[in-house]
Amino acid sequence: MAQITATEVEMVQALDAEGNRTPCPEYDDALSTLGAADLRRMYQDMVLLRRFDTQATALQRQGELGLWPPSLGQEAAQIGLGQALRPQDFVFGSYREHGVAFSRGLQPADLLGVFRGTSHGGWDPQKHRFHTYAIVIGTQTLHATGYAMGMNLQGRVGNQDPERDVATVTCFGDGATSQGDVSEALTFAGAYHAPVLFYCQNNQWAISEPVHTQTSADLYRRGEGFGIPGIRVDGNDVLACWAVAQTALEKVRSGAGPLFIEAYTYRRGPHTTADDPTKYRSGAEVEAWERRDPILRMQRYLSREGIIDDAAETELEERAEQFAAEVREACKAMPDPAPADMFSHAYREPHLLVQEEQENYLAYLASLDEEDEQ
Amino acid sequence: MSQAVKTMTMAAALNTSLRTSMEQDPKVLLMGEDIGKLGGVFRITEGLQKDFGEHRVIDTPLAESGIVGTAIGLAISGYRPVVEIQFDAFVFPAYDQIVTQLAKIHSRTGGTQPLPVTIRIPYGGGIGSPEHHSESPEAVFGHHAGLRLMTASDPHSAYWVIQEAIRSDDPVIVFEPKRRYWMRGQVDTEAGTPLGAARILAEGTDVTLVTYGPLTPVAQTVVEQAEKLGISVELVDLLSLNPLGLDLLEDSVKRTGRLVIGHEAPTFLGMGAELSARMVERAFYHLEAPIARVGGFHLPYPPSRLEEHYLPDLDRMLDAVEEVMTH
Structure with a gap:
């Protein structure tokens, strides 16, 4: 069974499981810059993310989505990072990064389309500075590293200009750390001093395989052999995630080279809606992590501090319900793409074979319509 | 003749072409193992x-x-990287990135993200190398939509294939026939016109012989020897392996009525299988003989002391030409 307390697993923490603000010496200065509005926004974004996620799971159960990979339990790790990003940063993530995606301006329909089967992504990565979800595990870490190498070459790092210096971030999970591509990304990032932040959400499970099947070592130390320092943060503590990410991103933008963060969290839902976690883990384990819920923790803290009250809670609840209704409508309103769309973007420049196949298939479809009319 | 015509090796043509692209576009970068001080293993x-x-x-x-x-x-991030893979079979560790990412990101992003990446792969046998240094994996990549595949058969085509590949906003794999790196020929660096997907190197009336890359010079000797036997061979040289220049080939096959396909790669599920199927679809009633394929066997590439038996040579290709003429 996973170890789950800060005393058992050494990691940066600013809020304990009861929502008490604990001393966080290296990060207290950074945390002190957060105003009440920032704190409310973190809380609110986590609540909305969870409501979105439970709605998406429901939509899958109702046949509106083919599959859904829930982010349940990882809200703090994703929102903390998302709010630490600057507009010019660029994120290359995997397929469970819904909270980070929202922080980059993606809309619910963008994410749902991937799992409804209307698109494999379809958004403009440059516009959002958030790449499409990577489904082959770990591949995106190399794209991030290459992008970061490009930022070095273009002098977009180390200018002491917070509006211009770029950090590239790659999000991946504990399972991905076993992929050769992740080791190669660490190799290239270390060798070229690439301004990339490796943000590993250790959610303890890669489908049915516990993290100890991937490694007997601490994941946050994975970068050391590549010359990349690492740190572990309580991934269920949004304040700590924000502070550690924000500090690391500033270092990366300043030209300090690559860094590695392990956000220690837990995937409370199934791997995807097609998974059955009762076959490989105990209810007691899941309950233990429920007691470390990232949203409840922040809610307790903010209530105690008087930053939110019952009225604000009620208002947020109503807003979440309205959001869920909008998500449902947006999902159901998504039209199936036209058959011709399938042929549109395989190549950027005209391709003889694709053109021929498109013409033939569309003519075939048209001939069926003619038969129907007869 | 243009003043820009010079005689050089294919290696020099490739080098000159890369240099030209780098001079013209500051976004062109070269990446690879040993390509810097050493200048690459070739x-x-x-x-x-x-x-x-x-x-x-x-x-x-x-x-x-x-x-x-x-x-x-x-x-x-805005560059046009040109990647060198050191030897053909060394590409396989990158197979995943090429087929699941490079080939598909443009499509995945709804056409918003172009990926102008060129991958240069020295391919083919005939240089007496150890295992993994002599393979022809073009068909393996041909199956994956999103990639363009090109090859060259002489210094001039090598120069222009690199120009076209780097200018393309699609990812392109350029298969360079490594045993022809030191062949000399004229290169017109101001020719300027696209080479086309396929070209006729010798006109003939009895048999169409289609090949590409390292076998094209061998096929040229086939044309000469066949002529001595009274057989007129039309030689079609493919410069693009995806997409294929099927219209030109179809026109040739309809005129000659016979087709021989040669490549170093194994015939099983190879480029020849595709070319053969397409010509049967397009020119069935013009064919006077079964289509013949000459290629590598369904075997791991053999130790180099045996490669002369594995690689199609003048005799095997000429034999196929004579065979289709018996119909």
């Missing part, structure tokens, strides 16, 4: 790091997936 990039610097001619770690994966990231 010296194709010789002198380029000295002239363009370490930031544009980048020696990489020995990690092919890493090379292609970071090239993708560099392309997303």
Whole structure:
């Protein structure tokens, strides 16, 4: 069974499981810059993310989505990072990064389309500075590293200009750390001093395989052999995630080279809606992590501090319900793409074979319509 | 003749072409193992790091997936990376990045993210190498939509294939016939016109012989020998392997009525299988003989002392030409 307390697993923490603000010496200065509005926004974004996620799971159960990979339990790790990003940063993530995606301006329909089967992504990565979800595990870490190498070459790092210096971030999970591509990304990032932040959400499970099947070592130390320092943060503590990410991103933008963060969290839902976690883990384990819920923790803290009250809670609840209704409508309103769309973007420049196949298939479809009319 | 016509080796033509692209477009970067000071194991990039610097001619770690994966990231950041894979079979560690990422990101992003990445792969046998240094994996990549595949058969085509590949906003794999790196020929660096997907190198009336890359010079000797036997062979040279120049080939086959296909790669599920099927679809009623394929066997590439038996040569291709003439 996973170890789950800060005393058992050494990691940066600013809020304990009861929502008490604990001393966080290296990060207290950074945390002190957060105003009440920032704190409310973190809380609110986590609540909305969870409501979105439970709605998406429901939509899958109702046949509106083919599959859904829930982010349940990882809200703090994703929102903390998302709010630490600057507009010019660029994120290359995997397929469970819904909270980070929202922080980059993606809309619910963008994410749902991937799992409804209307698109494999379809958004403009440059516009959002958030790449499409990577489904082959770990591949995106190399794209991030290459992008970061490009930022070095273009002098977009180390200018002491917070509006211009770029950090590239790659999000991946504990399972991905076993992929050769992740080791190669660490190799290239270390060798070229690439301004990339490796943000590993250790959610303890890669489908049915516990993290100890991937490694007997601490994941946050994975970068050391590549010359990349690492740190572990309580991934269920949004304040700590924000502070550690924000500090690391500033270092990366300043030209300090690559860094590695392990956000220690837990995937409370199934791997995807097609998974059955009762076959490989105990209810007691899941309950233990429920007691470390990232949203409840922040809610307790903010209530105690008087930053939110019952009225604000009620208002947020109503807003979440309205959001869920909008998500449902947006999902159901998504039209199936036209058959011709399938042929549109395989190549950027005209391709003889694709053109021929498109013409033939569309003519075939048209001939069926003619038969129907007869 | 243009003043820009010079006689040079294919290696020099490739080098000149890369240099031209780098001079014309500051976004062109070269990446690969040993391509900097050494100039690559075949010296194709010789002198380029000295002239363009370490930031544009980048020696990489020995990690092919890493090379292609970071090239993708560099392309997303605005560059036009040109990757050298040291030998054909060394590409397989990068196979995942090429087929699941490079080939598909443009489509995945709804056409918003171009990936102008060129991958140069020295391919084919005939140089007496150990295992993994002599393979012809073009068909393996031909199956994956999103990639363009090109090859060259002489210095002039090598120069222009590189120009076209680097200018393309689609990812392109250029298969360079390594045993022809030192063949000499005229290169017109101001020819300017696209080479086309396929070209007729010798006109003939009895048999169409289609091949590409390293076998094209062999096929030219087939044309000469067949002529002595009274057989007029039309030689079609493919420069693009995806997409294929099928219209030109169809026209030729309809005129000659016979088709022989040659390549070094195994015939099983090879380029020849596709060419054969397409010509049967397009020119069935013009064919006077079964289509013949000459290629490698369904075997691991053999030790080099046996490669002369594995590689199609003048005799095997001429034999196929004579065979289709018996119908």
